[in-house]
Amino acid sequence: MRFSKANDVLGTVNRGNSAESGLCTLCRADCQGKCETWLSSMLGRKLLYPRDFGLVTAGANNTRHVGVSYNSLRIQGYAYGSKGLHKDLPVDADNCIFPNVNLETEFGNEIKTKCKIPLMTGALGSTFIAAHYWDSFAIGCSLVGVPVVVGENVVGVDKQSEISNGKITKAPELDRRIETYLRYYNGYGAIIIQLNVEDTRNGVAEYVAEKYGDKCIIELKWGQGAKDIGGEIQVKSLDYAKFLKERGYVVDPNPLLPEVEEAYKAGAIKSFARHSRLGGTDLANVDDVKEDFMKSVDYLRSLGFKRISLKTGSYGMEELAMAIKFATDAKLDLLTIDGAGGGTGMSPWNMMQSWGIPSVNLHSKAYEYASILAAKGKKVVDLSFAGGFSYEDSIFKGLALGAPYAKLICMGRGIMIPGFLGSNIEGVLRPERKSAVYGNWDKLPKTVTNIGSSAEEIFACYHDVEKLVGKDEMKNIPYGAIAFWTMADKIGCGLQQLMAGARKFSLNEIARDDIISGNRETARETGIPYMTEVNNESALKILNTL
Numbered sequence: 001m002r003f004s005k006a007n008d009v010l011g012t013v014n015r016g017n018s019a020e021s022g023l024c025t026l027c028r029a030d031c032q033g034k035c036e037t038w039l040s041s042m043l044g045r046k047l048l049y050p051r052d053f054g055l056v057t058a059g060a061n062n063t064r065h066v067g068v069s070y071n072s073l074r075i076q077g078y079a080y081g082s083k084g085l086h087k088d089l090p091v092d093a094d095n096c097i098f099p100n101v102n103l104e105t106e107f108g109n110e111i112k113t114k115c116k117i118p119l120m121t122g123a124l125g126s127t128f129i130a131a132h133y134w135d136s137f138a139i140g141c142s143l144v145g146v147p148v149v150v151g152e153n154v155v156g157v158d159k160q161s162e163i164s165n166g167k168i169t170k171a172p173e174l175d176r177r178i179e180t181y182l183r184y185y186n187g188y189g190a191i192i193i194q195l196n197v198e199d200t201r202n203g204v205a206e207y208v209a210e211k212y213g214d215k216c217i218i219e220l221k222w223g224q225g226a227k228d229i230g231g232e233i234q235v236k237s238l239d240y241a242k243f244l245k246e247r248g249y250v251v252d253p254n255p256l257l258p259e260v261e262e263a264y265k266a267g268a269i270k271s272f273a274r275h276s277r278l279g280g281t282d283l284a285n286v287d288d289v290k291e292d293f294m295k296s297v298d299y300l301r302s303l304g305f306k307r308i309s310l311k312t313g314s315y316g317m318e319e320l321a322m323a324i325k326f327a328t329d330a331k332l333d334l335l336t337i338d339g340a341g342g343g344t345g346m347s348p349w350n351m352m353q354s355w356g357i358p359s360v361n362l363h364s365k366a367y368e369y370a371s372i373l374a375a376k377g378k379k380v381v382d383l384s385f386a387g388g389f390s391y392e393d394s395i396f397k398g399l400a401l402g403a404p405y406a407k408l409i410c411m412g413r414g415i416m417i418p419g420f421l422g423s424n425i426e427g428v429l430r431p432e433r434k435s436a437v438y439g440n441w442d443k444l445p446k447t448v449t450n451i452g453s454s455a456e457e458i459f460a461c462y463h464d465v466e467k468l469v470g471k472d473e474m475k476n477i478p479y480g481a482i483a484f485w486t487m488a489d490k491i492g493c494g495l496q497q498l499m500a501g502a503r504k505f506s507l508n509e510i511a512r513d514d515i516i517s518g519n520r521e522t523a524r525e526t527g528i529p530y531m532t533e534v535n536n537e538s539a540l541k542i543l544n545t546l
Contacts, residue, residue, distance in 0.1 A: 003019075012047075014035045015031055015035070040490040040491075041417060043460055065519045065522070069522075070397050072517065072519055073401070076513065076514050085506070086505070086506075096503075102505065103496065107333060108334070111333070116189070119395070119415075124149060133423060139184055146488075154173055168203045174208075175211075178215075178216065193219065205300055214305070218305045218308055223312055223338075225359070227347040229275065236270065238265075241272035249276070253269060290326055316357065320369060323337070336383075339359025367403075399510050400512055404508070419483070425439075425448060462482055
């Protein structure tokens with residue numbers, strides 16, 4: 001693994017064990033620091049560089065790659081040339097600088113959705129984390145100009161929503177989420193509304209189509225990388241568990257059983273797990289799946305949706321091929337492919353550890369399958385890769401591995417950390433807002449006060465956000481959104497630097513030959529050549545002929 005608990009060069013420390021993404025395997029909303037993502041939410045692009053310049057030297061410890069993972073891919077650099085510089089700029093050393101790298105991307109079949117940087121969120125659904133910190137997530141993404149995804153079951157778990165004859169008539173939590181994002185929408189990004197079995201039954205698509213029209217993208221969901229069953233949440237209230245059961249959810253243990261209620265009252269049972277249903281259980285073969293999928297897409301289009309996406313999980317090769325082929329044939333706007341490893345909700349731990357195809361393997365096959373369709377003359381659906389992305393180098397690798405089909409990287413847990421941190425800081429500095437923003441701290445920890453004691457001091461990009469929205473509006477911007485902007489600025493700057501080193505000054509110029517394999521096993525699995533074999537023929541030609 002690339003990541004140890006502490007990185008002395010950056011001065012970062014993981015509270016827990018490091019996952020492949022570099023985040024702790026267990027990320028806490030009340031954490032006092034200080035992993036790289038947590039610290040970059042305050043320091044921004046400063047965290048790209050070793051600390052204590054002038055007193056230190058630094059050396060990489062990531063040059064021996066074991067096994068197959070994104071870490072076993074390396075980024076190729078070049079000593080000459082450039083591609084993708086803006087047409088109005090002369091190609092010279094004064095203009096071929098990393099600040100001139102264009103990070104904008106777009107996705108879509110007929111209608112193009114533009115994004116300022118190639119990021120989107122994972123699905124933020126019915127978990128309490130998603131509900132509590134939504135303002136930070138949604139406003140942050142809206143200001144930065146990237147898509148945010150409203151995950152499954154938001155309407156079903158909302159006590160204030162009203163469902164009559166199986167269809168939604170009132171959905172205040174869903175409305176809140178959509179309208180919060182749209183409040184600062186500036187033409188970049190999108191809000192994506194996800195559908196699972198229960199959402200389909202409850203009429204979420206019909207409700208969104210009637211109320212919001214083409215302001216939203218609607219997303220069908222096959223699965224995710226964190227688990228091989230439907231979404232779950234945990235509730236501690238017996239009454240709420242009964243409410244969810246009566247709404248038609250699977251609740252474990254069953255709160256309507258007298259013996260379960262007695263055990264709860266005695267303290268033996270302290271919480272209940274609410275589960276969603278598996279999709280496609282009535283379908284027996286690939287042909288049935290395709291027919292059902294196409295009918296679903298046609299129905300969504302009949303409701304007026306002009307942009308439709310699909311989210312699939314880390315299933316096997318058959319399901320991957322179906323997702324890419326069906327999404328392409330249906331002319332969908334985006335397909336998100338989520339590799340195994342992480343989740344933002346309550347995924348069963350041993351299931352998360354053991355099921356599914358790891359991200360780099362899954363994404364490598366996605367490229368292969370997309371290329372097969374492209375060779376047949378198909379306009380392949382635009383792809384977004386998810387599963388273990390947090391830093392600018394892994395984002396570059398994911399885009400290169402999937403080029404030219406991958407347009408976005410989907411980040412789940414990494415995008416949530418600035419929301420947690422900013423809310424905790426806001427709860428201390430604006431105590432009247434503590435409960436509203438779900439702050440967890442009573443005072444700022446030393447990891448924060450070492451940086452500053454006011455929002456203007458703490459967040460490196462505070463004034464960038466202020467410039468965008470105006471001084472008067474800053475009182476309405478959650479600190480979590482400012483923290484997200486700051487982290488996104490670090491990721492964007494780091495990505496610009498990596499792209500400039502690869503001599504690519506526009507995102508659509510990133511290509512598969514911009515990455516190399518750090519071991520031969522990775523080369524075999526990904527199709528990315530081993531590092532010393534890349535350009536070896538041209539190297540020999542230089543030696544023998546020039």
